[in-house]
Amino acid sequence: MTAVQExxxxxxxxxDQKPVGYGRMLRKEDPRLLRGRxxxxxxxxxxxxxxxxxxxxxxxxxxxxxIDTSAAEAAPGVRxxxxxxxxxxxxxxxxxxxxxxxxxxxxxxxxxxxxxxxAFVVADDRYQARDALELIDVEYxxxxxxxxxxxxxxxxxxxxxxDLEGKADNHCFDWExxxxxATAAVFAKADVVVETDVVYPRVHPAPMETCGAVADFDPIExxxxxxxxxxxxxxxxxxxxxxxxxxxxxIQVIAPDIGGGFGNKVPIYPGYVCAIVASIVTGKPVxxxxxxxxxxxxxxxxxxxxxxxxxxxxxxxxxxxxxxNVLADHGAFNGTAAPVKYPAGFFGVFTGSYDIEAAxxxxxxxxxxxxxxxxxxxxxxxxxxxxYLVERIVDTLAYELGMDxxxxxxxxxxxxxxxxxxxxxxxxxxxxxYEPTMRLAMDIAGYAELRKEQEEKRARGxxxxxxxxxxxEAVGAGPRKNMDILGLGMADGCELRVHPTGKAVVRLSVKTxxxxxxxxxxxxxxxxxxxxxxxxxxxxxxxxxxPFGLGTYGSRSTPxxxxxxxxxxxxxxxxAQIIASAMLEVTVADLEWEKGKFQVKxxxxxxVTIQQIAMRAHGAGDLPDGIEGGLExxxxxxxxxxxxxxxAYICVVDIDPGTAQVKVRRFIAVDDCGTRINxxxxxxxxxxxxxxxxxxxxxxxxxxxxxxxxxxxSLMDYLxxxxxxxxxxxxxxxxxxxxHHPIGAKGVGESATVGSPPAIVNxxxxxxxxxxxxxxxxxxxxxxxxDAMRGQATPPI
Amino acid sequence: MQVTMTVNxxxxxxxxxxxxxxxxxxxxxxxxxxxHWGCDTSNCGTCVVxxxxxxxxxxxxxxxxxxxxxxxxxxxxxxxxxLDPIQEGFRQCHGLQCGFCTPxxxxxxxxxxxxxxxxxxxxxxxxxxxxxxxxxxxxxxxxSVRWASVHEAxxxxxxEEVAQA
Numbered sequence: 007m008t009a010v011q012e013x014x015x016x017x018x019x020x021x022d023q024k025p026v027g028y029g030r031m032l033r034k035e036d037p038r039l040l041r042g043r044x045x046x047x048x049x050x051x052x053x054x055x056x057x058x059x060x061x062x063x064x065x066x067x068x069x070x071x072x073i074d075t076s077a078a079e080a081a082p083g084v085r086x087x088x089x090x091x092x093x094x095x096x097x098x099x100x101x102x103x104x105x106x107x108x109x110x111x112x113x114x115x116x117x118x119x120x121x122x123x124x125a126f127v128v129a130d131d132r133y134q135a136r137d138a139l140e141l142i143d144v145e146y147x148x149x150x151x152x153x154x155x156x157x158x159x160x161x162x163x164x165x166x167x168x169d170l171e172g173k174a175d176n177h178c179f180d181w182e183x184x185x186x187x188a189t190a191a192v193f194a195k196a197d198v199v200v201e202t203d204v205v206y207p208r209v210h211p212a213p214m215e216t217c218g219a220v221a222d223f224d225p226i227e228x229x230x231x232x233x234x235x236x237x238x239x240x241x242x243x244x245x246x247x248x249x250x251x252x253x254x255x256x257i258q259v260i261a262p263d264i265g266g267g268f269g270n271k272v273p274i275y276p277g278y279v280c281a282i283v284a285s286i287v288t289g290k291p292v293x294x295x296x297x298x299x300x301x302x303x304x305x306x307x308x309x310x311x312x313x314x315x316x317x318x319x320x321x322x323x324x325x326x327x328x329x330x331n332v333l334a335d336h337g338a339f340n341g342t343a344a345p346v347k348y349p350a351g352f353f354g355v356f357t358g359s360y361d362i363e364a365a366x367x368x369x370x371x372x373x374x375x376x377x378x379x380x381x382x383x384x385x386x387x388x389x390x391x392x393x394y395l396v397e398r399i400v401d402t403l404a405y406e407l408g409m410d411x412x413x414x415x416x417x418x419x420x421x422x423x424x425x426x427x428x429x430x431x432x433x434x435x436x437x438x439x440y441e442p443t444m445r446l447a448m449d450i451a452g453y454a455e456l457r458k459e460q461e462e463k464r465a466r467g468x469x470x471x472x473x474x475x476x477x478x479e480a481v482g483a484g485p486r487k488n489m490d491i492l493g494l495g496m497a498d499g500c501e502l503r504v505h506p507t508g509k510a511v512v513r514l515s516v517k518t519x520x521x522x523x524x525x526x527x528x529x530x531x532x533x534x535x536x537x538x539x540x541x542x543x544x545x546x547x548x549x550x551x552x553p554f555g556l557g558t559y560g561s562r563s564t565p566x567x568x569x570x571x572x573x574x575x576x577x578x579x580x581x582a583q584i585i586a587s588a589m590l591e592v593t594v595a596d597l598e599w600e601k602g603k604f605q606v607k608x609x610x611x612x613x614v615t616i617q618q619i620a621m622r623a624h625g626a627g628d629l630p631d632g633i634e635g636g637l638e639x640x641x642x643x644x645x646x647x648x649x650x651x652x653x654a655y656i657c658v659v660d661i662d663p664g665t666a667q668v669k670v671r672r673f674i675a676v677d678d679c680g681t682r683i684n685x686x687x688x689x690x691x692x693x694x695x696x697x698x699x700x701x702x703x704x705x706x707x708x709x710x711x712x713x714x715x716x717x718x719x720s721l722m723d724y725l726x727x728x729x730x731x732x733x734x735x736x737x738x739x740x741x742x743x744x745x746h747h748p749i750g751a752k753g754v755g756e757s758a759t760v761g762s763p764p765a766i767v768n769x770x771x772x773x774x775x776x777x778x779x780x781x782x783x784x785x786x787x788x789x790x791x792x793d794a795m796r797g798q799a800t801p802p803i
Numbered sequence: 804m805q806v807t808m809t810v811n812x813x814x815x816x817x818x819x820x821x822x823x824x825x826x827x828x829x830x831x832x833x834x835x836x837x838x839h840w841g842c843d844t845s846n847c848g849t850c851v852v853x854x855x856x857x858x859x860x861x862x863x864x865x866x867x868x869x870x871x872x873x874x875x876x877x878x879x880x881x882x883x884x885x886l887d888p889i890q891e892g893f894r895q896c897h898g899l900q901c902g903f904c905t906p907x908x909x910x911x912x913x914x915x916x917x918x919x920x921x922x923x924x925x926x927x928x929x930x931x932x933x934x935x936x937x938x939x940x941x942x943x944x945x946x947s948v949r950w951a952s953v954h955e956a957x958x959x960x961x962x963e964e965v966a967q968a
Contacts, residue, residue: 033897035902036893039899039902040886040890040905041886042835042836044903048836213901213903214839214847214936215901265841266937268937521900686897693939695940722844728933729931732940734924735940
């Protein structure tokens with residue numbers, strides 16, 4: 007356990023030439039990206055390539071009476087116009103979602119959300135394709151939509167999913183976890199019970215690059231090549247094989263450079279399927295790139311949980327139990343990307359970082375006339391919602407008890423000796439040491455001085471707030487025995503090949519969207535096998551070039567694929583040791599590993615480098631008995647548990663009492679993600695997530711009017727933080743390695759997105775304490791804060 | 804219609820539709836895919852290029868409007884193998900992650916440094932405030948610009964010393 011404040015980095019070690027992996031190293035992917043030589047999906051240009059555009063529904067709920075495509079078909083440059091009816095003839099009008107529901111590729115009977123795909127046009131260029139969309143005449147019979155989630159199960163609510171046999175209402179699923187009776191018993195005896203309604207509104211990941219694909223079907227070879235914006239190329243390939251009946255070995259999914267994912271690029275969207283169909287129909291390569299509005303109104307949204315949180319405690323601040331009731335809006339199709347047995351993702355970690363006696367959650371999920379999705383935006387499978395709930399209600403308890411929120415948290419933390427710790431909802435936290443992380447954040451913030459400053463300012467009528475959030479995340483899904491996506495076990499393969507000259511290539515099943523895999527995975531392998539990171543090529547994002555695995559989301563690359571990379575390198579090193587023993591004419595047991603070479607114990611002058619061993623493995627001369635030539639290995643890593651990173655975040659806000667504008671003055675983030683591979687990259691991941699948090703807490707929301715029109719359909723309406731809304735981030739770290747991960751790493755990609763919204767909201771509510779405000783929902787825009795100051799805080803939905 | 808403009812110091816003439824956007828002209832017609840497209844509404848700034856040295860959002864400029872003018876894109880930043888200091892700054896300070904907003908960001912930041920070689924953090928934030936980065940949280944972009952500023956100043960000083968000697 008170490009507790010260190012991250013230094014301001016001003017010097018730059020050149021680590022890429024050293025046979026040691028971990029540490030700050032500049033990124034291998036940067037040279038191409040800095041020169042405009044990245045290759046994103048929309049950069050793919052193939053000879054004869056056509057362009058596809060999708061006609062979308064203007065209505066949230068309407069029956070399709072008829073579609074006339076004749077004018078569009080006659081338009082200049084148009085090669086094909088395809089409707090749902092045409093797809094239905096091929097059995098392709100519907101496709102499975104990642105949650106075992108079905109979703110229309112193109113609507114046949116009804117449209118069920120505004121922006122739903124109705125028809126597509128393929129034309130010679132993208133302008134012609136768009137022009138022709140205007141010429142498609144669709145006759146709709148408009149139906150009443152279900153927009154207010156609270157009314158979705160009302161007896162007179164219009165039925166959305168009449169496509170599902172026997173479906174008579176808009177109920178999607180029920181789910182519960184924990185012990186209802188035991189929790190009720192603890193609540194009954196508690197001195198203090200605080201109940202709060204907490205809304206986590208619908209938000210959108212909105213990566214800078216929208217979703218798209220280039221499909222190229224070769225009818226002679228019968229092979230489909232698909233460049234697409236996917237975070238999970240292997241899972242997508244297998245699902246295409248299953249859905250479209252194409253043979254899997256004849257599908258190559260290529261995820262080129264990806265302009266941000268944040269979960270938005272996990273699902274398979276109708277557009278991808280349309281592009282594939284279009285290429286098969288026209289015999290040409292076909293490109294589909296959605297525009298920003300299409301991205302915001304039709305692709306994977308996030309959150310949309312209405313939660314009632316209850317917390318029970320003793321008068322002196324011992325938290326006893328947490329209970330919650332959740333109403334979940336899943337949109338028109340259940341497109342949630344989560345392991346099959348976890349319809350609410352990992353929301354079960356809503357007990358947070360606290361040692362409590364009982365917990366219970368009951369959830370009802372419903373269909374509404376809104377876009378499908380639900381798990382996206384760096385949410386770690388719904389841990390964003392869980393952490394927001396618990397950290398918000400812990401603050402309401404602190405308010406009720408008149409206790410400092412930092413003190414209340416410190417009093418209730420799970421203690422280091424309790425790990426592995428099984429929560430009351432059955433999650434086994436692998437390791438944690440929470441207090442030093444919390445103390446470090448308080449030290450960096452100067453917590454006591456901040457409280458003093460706040461007191462002085464309050465006396466002057468100024469509004470300053472200090473918000474704390476402490477989170478425990480659960481990342482790195484599987485294990486495969488519990489976790490699968492549509493039957494595909496959540497494990498990841500890795501292959502390492504050392505070339506004769508001692509250079510290497512490592513092939514991954516995961517795929518970077520900016521996280522820097524080409525750098526960190528070279529570092530992981532370098533650390534294990536002593537080949538400098540500069541000499542290790544990382545290949546990923548191409549199903550023809552890489553082993554099978556489930557992909558990058560839920561912060562799972564380092565916990566799962568990173569473990570695979572370390573273990574495959576150890577496997578290669580074991581073989582190298584046998585070859586080295588023959589080269590040095592000693593037994594294997596006589597050798598010891600020193601970064602980059604095997605040397606004879608007690609005689610370090612006698613040694614062979616990994617490069618010499620690699621040449622011997624491929625060269626002339628005999629190898630030891632039973633050892634094949636070559637120096638390579640492949641494994642598939644199935645994690646034994648999730649990893650549980652944690653962190654302590656402190657936010658300081660100032661609110662203008664005249665305009666209710668919230669300014670985030672400071673933000674201190676202390677993260678513990680176990681072993682740190684590249685601190686520069688970790689810091690970057692944290693900064694990005696914190697910015698997401700400012701967006702969600704203060705600005706971002708996908709709202710709808712009563713007719714189901716999406717009110718966040720462009721970046722003029724859906725506000726994302728710019729450089730002016732965020733402070734200069736202050737970070738620090740502690741290190742509590744994961745006991746079951748080969749290198750002790752835990753994953754950090756989503757920690758800050760999970761942890762920052764409650765810190766910011768807690769800070770705003772704290773600032774509004776003089777007004778008696780106990781809770782106000784996100785997004786805390788000036789008008790919503792203004793309402794809260796006037797005692798008129800209302801939920802956003 | 805025919806349009807002629809200078810792109811990264813090379814004169815190009817192409818037959819285009821009047822409605823063609825500059826971003827599509829650069830990407831699809833000329834194959835300069837370093838300039839990206841992200842929003843249609845001038846909010847995100849992934850499409851920023853220079854028009855006569857001024858940063859503009861090329862998704863809201865017609866290619867025809869660039870006729871007779873000088874356009875510079877990210878592909879025109881480096882001098883051969885040598886990265887521009889702003890590019891090197893982004894590399895050194897982790898000013899990019901997915902790299903999608905990066906070309907537009909660098910074009911804006913280069914233009915800032917050309918006018919103001921030693922900007923404050925607040926001035927850098929103001930300069931890039933019309934652009935969105937979803938990955939970095941902006942702090943490392945600000946450090947990247949500072950890096951370029953400091954290193955350019957040092958290089959200029961050195962050059963002056965050499966000239967005086």
